[in-house]
Amino acid sequence: GAVVSQHPSRVICKSGTSVKIECRSLDFQATTMFWYRQFPKQSLMLMATSNEGSKATYEQGVEKDKFLINHASLTLSTLTVTSAHPEDSSFYICSARDPGTSTDTQYFGPGTRLTVL
């Protein structure tokens, strides 16, 4: 099946710094990628939809100035957590929709564990 990678797998940063997380589709071109946030022992919460070549669409309640999304190519989307604070600590997961396969199937990356001290 389609492979999606994320980098880094885990990151620890100081409060007030910015962190960039990369999401790559390795064997297909993804015009649409999604960013999720998952709190411990909870389900995934969709943060935003990343569209190649256009602005991301954010879900209600997600601060777009806080979570910057860039989808500059068909295989790469980045999520930048700006001025991170301890409450931003979470597991961030991206997914990519493969238009070459069955409709609406999303393939997920392995996730990035962010810890803000």
Added chain:
Amino acid sequence: AQSVTQLDSQVPVFEEAPVELRCNYSSSVSVYLFWYVQYPNQGLQLLLKYLSGSTLVKGINGFEAEFNKSQTSFHLRKPSVHISDTAEYFCAVTFTGGGNKLTFGTGTQLKVEL
């Protein structure tokens, strides 16, 4: 409103026993249905999906699920579980006109014991 419900937050089962993880959805439009598995500190892996056609869907690792439109359910089953099946299982749905967004259930923790 459209929603996905996984009633069981935890399901303990002995190894080699059968298991069923329940998923119900609520929608006034057509849906596509998915089951994903998440192992600790990892992303989600697609187990199986229902898009159309046969209502019985077979997936990886011996899992299968049956789409029941009248009961708006998509329960996941496995006839004989292994210790390695211990993980979190998420039912997810995309709704027609929803822009390919997945709506997830709250997850079911399957714990297989010896």
